């Protein structure tokens with residue numbers, strides 16, 4: 001529960017609050033800083049507080065923070081509408097967690113040191129004749145296919161790619177973007193302001209040592225990576241829900257041209273109460289799930305439940321918030337307008353809500369997993 005934190009966690013929460021109010025918010029308001037100045041300042045202040053290494057393994061100088069610690073930080077940053085700032089957390093290992101040589105020295109170490117950037121290739125285009133595949137012969141993979149939605153793909157040094165290896169099954173394969181036959185077919189932006197690439201692979205020769213784990217382990221590895229991100233999305237969403245509710249609350253309590261604050265209207269109160277109910281439920285489940293995960297429980301189904309519920313909740317909360325604040329909330333540059341665009345992607349990225357619902361039901365019916 002967010003209110004029964006140990007004194008260490010309460011201190012962490014308070015430190016993050018101070019970072020937000022004393023450093024990050026004033027910095028965002030300072031128009032004399034450009035994007036790279038801001039990024040440098042965010043990284044420096046995050047390192048100073050020990051946040052930067054929380055997503056990085058101890059072996060590489062990080063602190064491998066617990067799920068609960070990460071949840072506290074994300075929830076707190078979200079409550080100040082700061083959870084989207086790049087540079088607060090250092091680059092994490094993603095699917096490269098625990099890899100051996102040569103991937104460890106050539107890719108994992110440089111990624112964690114900020115010297116190389118990886119991207120994640122999972123989604124196939126609707127019109128694909130065949131999902132990305134490879135043959136394996138004489139220690140080499142020959143990869144063909146395409147990935148249609150690779151975030152940061154245009155600037156990435158490598159793509160961790162889900163590949164079907166003929167005769168062996170699916171595997172995550174690290175494909176260096178400098179290899180012959182890797183083609184960025186096009187790049188595009190999405191409504192939240194992030195950038196992506198459509199990438200093709202034409203007879204790309206990849207050493208067998210670039211298979212992450214063993215052939216046949218591709219799907220669990222890919223889903224493990226997605227699982228961590230899902231809880232992160234959920235924790236960001238509950239923090240942002242709190243930020244929206246605070247924002248709307250102030251608006252509702254302020255004078256209104258009708259002569260009475262909107263908070264005095266019964267219909268407005270009903271909608272406002274619904275926003276609080278959703279935020280309370282989402283926040284409760286995310287903290288409970290983080291504690292279960294830290295206790296070593298299997299939280300695959302609970303992580304799915306959190307991601308679906310919390311991202312749908314923030315979607316509804318922002319939408320209702322805009323409705324209650326009125327047309328001004330849709331003016332370009334208004335914080336609710338910007339947030340509306342940002343949170344919309346959360347119901348598709350890292351698993352579409354309805355597909356996750358199916359996974360959750362499968363977890364119960366076929367694998368006997370999950371709790372209430």
Ligand SMILES: Cc1cc2nc3c(=O)[nH]c(=O)nc-3n(C[C@H](O)[C@H](O)[C@H](O)COP(=O)(O)OP(=O)(O)OC[C@H]3O[C@@H](n4cnc5c(N)ncnc54)[C@H](O)[C@@H]3O)c2cc1C
Pocket residue numbers: 119120121122123124126147149150151190192194345348349350351352353354355358
């Ligand atoms: C901002 C953003 C960043 C992304 N970054 C990446 C990335 O870095 N790497 C990557 O690989 N992908 C990335 N994606 C892609 C994302 O993972 C996919 O959009 C998502 O998995 C849904 O797949 P799709 O778009 O192919 O839609 P589809 O799979 O075609 O699904 C569309 C809709 O159809 C319905 N549907 C689909 N299948 C079923 C089913 N079996 N049963 C019932 N209903 C179903 C659902 O309503 C679903 O929302 C990103 C997407 C966004 C928006």
